[in-house]
Amino acid sequence: MNRTINIEAIKYLDKQIKVCGWAQAIRSHGKIIFIDLRDMSGILQLVCSSDMAKEIRPEWVIEAIGEINNRPAKMVNPKIATGKVELAVKELKVLSKAKTLPFSIEGDGYEINEEKRLKYRYLDLRRERLKKNLKARNEIIRFIREYLRKENFIEIQTPLLSKSTPEGARDYLIPSRLHPGKFFALPQSPQQYKQLLMLAGFEKYFQIAPCFRDEAARADRSPGEFYQLDIEMSFVEQDDILNLTENLFTALVKTLFPEKRIKKIPFPRLSYQSAMDKYNSDKPDLRNDKNNPDELAFCWLIDFPLFQKQSKEDFFYGAGKKLAPSHHMFTAPKKEDIKMLDKEPLKAKSYQHDLVLNGVEIGGGSIRIHDLKIQEKIFDLIGFSKKQKEQFSHFLAAFQYGVPPHGGIAPGLDRFIRILLGENNIRETIAFPLSGDARDLMMDAPSEVSEEQLKELKIKIKV
């Protein structure tokens, strides 16, 4: 006899089936005992005799064989999907006992100390709300993949062991054993790889890309690692990128979240300057009712300045040049503004685009530079030293071999999912999130390593 999942039990009326799962609630009435059996699909009520089930405790893993019966009319429970039936248990087997859980997995769990929830994340994930969130995340990613495949995009994995380059955030570094004193860096984004894939001729690329940045956490920003929907296309204009993204997200919301209402389609497009003038923000919240969880107000921000004045913290750009890229150093200036680069570069605008949802920046991108001369000019304007330019020599070398005009975007998946699910904290949408200070409280990582490991890496720890 094959095992059946709880939700399917309802199909097997008057038949013998076997079900497995966790004993979620046990209600003893002396001679008769009811058990709510939870599995991946939901809850099924088991009806057991006392001698069969009196030892069973909550969260034990059990297997039950019996016959599926209709419940008496008065006993139907409309609150659960299998509420019309129940399993009259003939054989009950304990597969695994369980200690009393350190916290309740009923309810939404927001009130429980998060440190405990993260330490016992595998138990917290038994909670209905988190199961629902991860299933929704799965559906969202599945939808994105299917949508982009239909649009002839190709999904390509780019390396995780990569090179540290002077970009925005702090890198996570990986020491190389075979090359002592040298380090890999985990990618802050697959930016260079995806542009080189365009150069290689793939034309339409995407990836559910893990990205790593060694920066502090926020409620809507996970520390350490996050996933972005990385997209790049060749032979396109900015409009094409905006339209693709907009159509994808609109279709996604309509299909998976039909109860939500997108405030305006097509998404409003605001210039950076007009947004700053009108809302004093480059990520304005355009919702009518900020308390309505079903309102989604997307908008685009475009016409960003290509440069901003360099702040003291921009230590990786050349000193004294006073310019830092607003977006990144591969973003193309607007065609009509190229002539400004020599005399008044701060006035030049770029083909950068940010996607904003309910006051949160959920993605950014641009048309990239595909002209080697302009790329070199940008490097000069931000004051790159010879040494800094050398870190991009592979990139500049590649640009001598025929570069298609290209551009893309990279929406942050965790952030987008957080808003769709109405969660306040991004950790509620991630299976095994790091804590605010970038530690894994369940695995207890990062951790110390052995002397032998350090010796192999030729690393000495000075404290």
Add this chain to the structure above:
RNA sequence: GGACCCGUAGUGUAGCCUGGUUUAACACGCUUCCCUGUCACGGAAGAGAUCGUGGGUUCAAAUCCCAUCGGGUCCGCCA
């Protein structure tokens, strides 16, 4: 790097401001017993907390002070 908030049985809270009728309370959970229709079952009894840690003030500290540890939020940071 900075600011603010939190820490009391397994979980969530009350008590703290105004130190002493506190034998630290309540809800949920847990243990044992009763119960054949419950579904977050119900009923009875019981166990479980040196109040994050260290120091100080005091006749007396969960309560006041200092330090420290842990967690969270925000600013900086996040091309």
